[in-house]
Amino acid sequence: MSARDAQTPAVQTPAIELINVSRRFLTPEGKSLTAIRDFTMTVARGEFVAVVGPTGCGKSTTLNLITGLAKPSSGEVRLYGQPVDGIDRRIGFAFQTDALFPWRSVIDNVMAGPRFRGVPKDKAEADARAWLAKVGLTGFEKHYPHQLSGGMRKRVSLAQTFINGPEILLMDEPFSALDVQTRVVMHEELLKLWSSSGASVVFVTHDLEEAIALADKVYVLTSGPATVKSIYPIDIPRPRVVSEIRYEKHFIELSHTIWADLRDEVTRAYQRNAA
Numbered sequence: 155m156s157a158r159d160a161q162t163p164a165v166q167t168p169a170i171e172l173i174n175v176s177r178r179f180l181t182p183e184g185k186s187l188t189a190i191r192d193f194t195m196t197v198a199r200g201e202f203v204a205v206v207g208p209t210g211c212g213k214s215t216t217l218n219l220i221t222g223l224a225k226p227s228s229g230e231v232r233l234y235g236q237p238v239d240g241i242d243r244r245i246g247f248a249f250q251t252d253a254l255f256p257w258r259s260v261i262d263n264v265m266a267g268p269r270f271r272g273v274p275k276d277k278a279e280a281d282a283r284a285w286l287a288k289v290g291l292t293g294f295e296k297h298y299p300h301q302l303s304g305g306m307r308k309r310v311s312l313a314q315t316f317i318n319g320p321e322i323l324l325m326d327e328p329f330s331a332l333d334v335q336t337r338v339v340m341h342e343e344l345l346k347l348w349s350s351s352g353a354s355v356v357f358v359t360h361d362l363e364e365a366i367a368l369a370d371k372v373y374v375l376t377s378g379p380a381t382v383k384s385i386y387p388i389d390i391p392r393p394r395v396v397s398e399i400r401y402e403k404h405f406i407e408l409s410h411t412i413w414a415d416l417r418d419e420v421t422r423a424y425q426r427n428a429a
């Protein structure tokens with residue numbers, strides 16, 4: 155076997171696999187609640203997967219299983235072919251609320267990760283400046299988070315995440331608190347950073363258009379317990395200009411098709427909550 159052949163299986167191993175995963179919780183009343191049932195998902199290396207589903211269906215629980223913060227009740231979660239075992243340094247996160255330290259300047263916030271990992275101060279600072287330049291924040295290094303707009307804080311957050319070179323990026327509605335225009339700008343930023351990073355992404359959102367604009371694949375989940383209802387490949391060529399593609403015929407067709415599928419689950423979840 156040549157060295158190249160020996161490497162092939164590893165190269166083909168997906169970045170993330172959830173195999174027939176179920177996750178049950180005990181409710182405060184002591185009842186068993188199944189948040190996720192027979193959930194199977196594969197994220198190839200470098201792939202961008204978006205996950206949409208009705209509110210409360212189990213999207214965040216899915217991310218927690220990938221991080222190792224939650225353990226499956228049955229089934230298996232693998233990263234690069236290996237069972238998840240605790241918090242993995244290859245994973246980066248982005249949540250709805252950013253994780254900026256309010257008492258630290260922008261550059262100190264971005265340097266925090268590398269410094270924590272033992273990178274010397276000069277190198278960490280130079281890297282942080284370079285990442286701030288990539289997200290268009292040169293000149294804001296000495297500002298504090300409260301002196302920035304919501305969109306600028308998100309840019310700092312992205313720099314703070316990408317500076318650590320994550321191989322896997324888990325994003326839980328990271329842009330949902332932003333206004334629509336800023337959100338589109340952040341989509342462009344994210345796609346630019348992601349395409350040069352090669353990271354594998356799981357992006358959870360309520361916003362179907364956001365999912366289609368960003369992802370290679372959209373997973374539609376059922377109303378809880380979450381299981382995979384459908385998987386839609388998004389064959390819109392890259393690089394994508396997010397502000398433009400949403401007006402294209404194919405984008406609108408994809409939105410209609412996937413929404414028809416998602417709408418049933420949203421209605422079901424709404425009726426269940428109302429009952």
Ligand SMILES: Nc1ncnc2c1ncn2[C@@H]1O[C@H](COP(=O)(O)OP(=O)(O)OP(=O)(O)O)[C@@H](O)[C@H]1O
Nearest residue numbers: 179180181187189208209210211212213214215216
């Ligand atoms: N630690 C926990 N203990 C008990 N129940 C939990 C726990 N974590 C989540 N759940 C329940 O599991 C279900 C799925 O929750 P989850 O947060 O994963 O949904 P979600 O799809 O991310 O929600 P949303 O769309 O509102 O953000 C919910 O019914 C929730 O109440």
